[in-house]
Structure formats: C-alpha cells, structure tokens
Amino acid sequence: MTAETSAKTRCIAVPCPLCTSDDFDPIHTEETTYFEQPISLRIVRCRKCQMVYTNPRLAEVNMAYEERETLDPQYIEHHMKTKQPVFTQALHRLQSLCPAPARVIDIGCGVGGFLSVARKAGYDVVGIEPSPVDAQHAREELDLIVHDTLFEKAELEANSFDMVTLWDVIEHVENPRGIVRRSAEVLRPGGWVVMRMPGATFHRFKARILGLWAGPSAVVYSPVIHLSFFSSQTIRRLLTEEGFDRIQVRLTPCEWNSSTWIANLLRASWHAGASILARLTGIHLDNLEVYARRVPSNGSKDV
Numbered sequence: 001m002t003a004e005t006s007a008k009t010r011c012i013a014v015p016c017p018l019c020t021s022d023d024f025d026p027i028h029t030e031e032t033t034y035f036e037q038p039i040s041l042r043i044v045r046c047r048k049c050q051m052v053y054t055n056p057r058l059a060e061v062n063m064a065y066e067e068r069e070t071l072d073p074q075y076i077e078h079h080m081k082t083k084q085p086v087f088t089q090a091l092h093r094l095q096s097l098c099p100a101p102a103r104v105i106d107i108g109c110g111v112g113g114f115l116s117v118a119r120k121a122g123y124d125v126v127g128i129e130p131s132p133v134d135a136q137h138a139r140e141e142l143d144l145i146v147h148d149t150l151f152e153k154a155e156l157e158a159n160s161f162d163m164v165t166l167w168d169v170i171e172h173v174e175n176p177r178g179i180v181r182r183s184a185e186v187l188r189p190g191g192w193v194v195m196r197m198p199g200a201t202f203h204r205f206k207a208r209i210l211g212l213w214a215g216p217s218a219v220v221y222s223p224v225i226h227l228s229f230f231s232s233q234t235i236r237r238l239l240t241e242e243g244f245d246r247i248q249v250r251l252t253p254c255e256w257n258s259s260t261w262i263a264n265l266l267r268a269s270w271h272a273g274a275s276i277l278a279r280l281t282g283i284h285l286d287n288l289e290v291y292a293r294r295v296p297s298n299g300s301k302d303v
C-alpha cells in the first residue's frame with residue numbers, strides 16, 4: 001500500500017457526536033473497499049444517549065467528494081429522478097411553514113435539484129456544495145448561485161436566511177452538532193431548518209432482516225460515507241440543545257430504483273405501512289424528514 005492510499009484509508013476512533021461519551025455498544029460491522037483497499041467499519045450505539053454512529057470511521061471523510069473530477073451524466077439523471085418526488089412533496093409542507101418569496105439556503109445542494117424546484121416555486125435560493133464539479137454544474141447548467149465550500153467555512157451573514165435545508169446531508173458530516181449550530185446562526189429568529197436523513201431505527205431493523213441471509217456484515221449502513229444515524233429522539237435532543245423548537249419528525253420514503261413499477265409499488269406500500277405503525281407506536285421504520293424552528297428572539301419557546 002502506498003503512503004497516499006494509507007492516508008486515504010486511515011481510520012480514527014471518535015466520541016459520540018451527540019453527548020461526547022466514549023461508552024458504547026457495537027451493533028454492526030461492515031467490510032468494504034475504499035480506494036481499492038479492504039476496510040472494516042463498525043456501527044456503535046452510545047450507552048448514554050442511544051446515538052448510533054460509525055466508530056471507528058475514516059479520518060478523511062470528505063476526500064471522495066472533493067477529489068471527484070467529472071460528473072457522470074447517469075449520476076445526474078438518477079439524482080434528479082429519485083430526488084424530485086421527495087423535493088416536490090416536501091415543498092408543499094415548506095410553503096405552509098415559510099411561504100415564498102423567502103430566502104433559502106440548501107446545504108450540500110449537489111447538482112442543484114432542490115434549488116431548482118424551490119426557485120420555480122418562487123423562493124430566493126442559494127446553495128453550498130463542497131464538490132467543485134457538482135457546484136459548477138448547478139451554476140452553469142441551472143444558472144444557480146452555488147458556493148463550492150463547506151458550510152462551516154462559507155462567509156454568510158448571521159440571521160440572513162428564512163430557511164436552511166439539508167437533504168440527506170447530516171449523516172455525512174463529521175460534526176452534525178456544528179452543522180445544526182451554524183444553521184441556527186444564519187437563520188433569522190423564527191426561521192426554519194429542514195432535514196432529511198436515514199433513520200437509526202429503520203437501519204437497525206434492516207440490518208437484522210438482511211443479516212438473516214447475508215450474515216452479520218450485511219451492507220446496510222454504508223459507513224464509508226454515513227457517519228451518524230439519528231432517531232426521532234436523538235435528533236430532537238440535538239435540535240432542542242441548539243436553540244430550535246416546534247420540532248416535527250415525519251417519515252419519508254427510501255429512494256429505491258424507481259425505474260420499475262414493482263419497485264415503486266413496494267416503496268409506496270412500505271411507506272404507507274410504516275406511517276401507520278409510526279402513528280400507532282412511535283416506531284419509525286423509514287427515513288426521517290425533520291422540521292424545526294429557530295426559537296424567536298423574544299425567547300417564546302414551545303415544542
């Protein structure tokens with residue numbers, strides 16, 4: 001192995017991203033390859049706060065995004081096709097919470113799928129995207145304003161946005177608390193943060209079912225790129241601690257291959273069943289969509 005490959009595949013132990021404890025139970029291990037080297041990554045659950053996270057994880061988690069030099073047209077088509085139904089559905093809810101024309105910033109905006117949908121609905125939109133080629137595509141092909149940097153490093157005015165959106169982003173970042181805190185900083189008091197993410201309960205369920213025939217290392221969590229797995233309880237705790245209230249946690253369907261009617265039918269059926277189960281029992285067996293308000297400046301807090 002070269003020194004360069006060794007640096008790319010180096011793993012580090014990390015504390016709980018929610019409560020900083022080092023006390024955890026291992027719940028799953030996935031064997032995979034990264035830059036053509038075999039690596040083994042473990043999913044653990046914090047004994048103090050029940051947060052599920054990848055530990056150890058890759059030391060350089062952003063390398064795969066930042067090193068990408070070209071965009072595959074099939075990737076763009078797949079991204080647009082699978083995400084559009086999610087964005088269109090969510091937009092109905094966003095319009096009731098924070099109607100257009102409001103100022104929206106989409107973090108990890110990729111090739112600009114959500115920004116494009118939101119702009120058509122009348123929102124004033126800006127994107128942040130660490131992958132230079134994705135950001136360039138959004139700027140040149142969709143005429144969007146997108147900064148290719150990390151949210152933590154972007155020069156943004158405090159209290160200047162009405163809504164921050166993070167679609168399938170928070171599970172990828174090294175410091176999810178930092179991202180939520182930064183969202184609170186750039187939002188005006190009373191503004192909204194909206195997130196979509198894999199559900200921790202759903203992933204544990206999938207690991208048990210797939211493990212029955214694929215064994216204990218069944219590929220479920222994708223821990224090379226997924227570092228944090230929030231449940232309804234752990235995301236509520238993080239948002240409350242960082243100054244948000246009116247927290248709503250909903251289920252959102254997985255993005256299965258939507259090219260066949262049978263896959264779409266299965267996805268819709270699963271989502272419908274999971275939604276009923278969630279209402280009856282509070283158990284969330286699907287991915288999560290979360291809405292939360294930055295507490296207004298007069299401090300009138302309600303949950």
Ligand SMILES: [Zn+2]
Pocket residue numbers: 016017018019020021046047048049050051
């Ligand atoms: Zn913890």
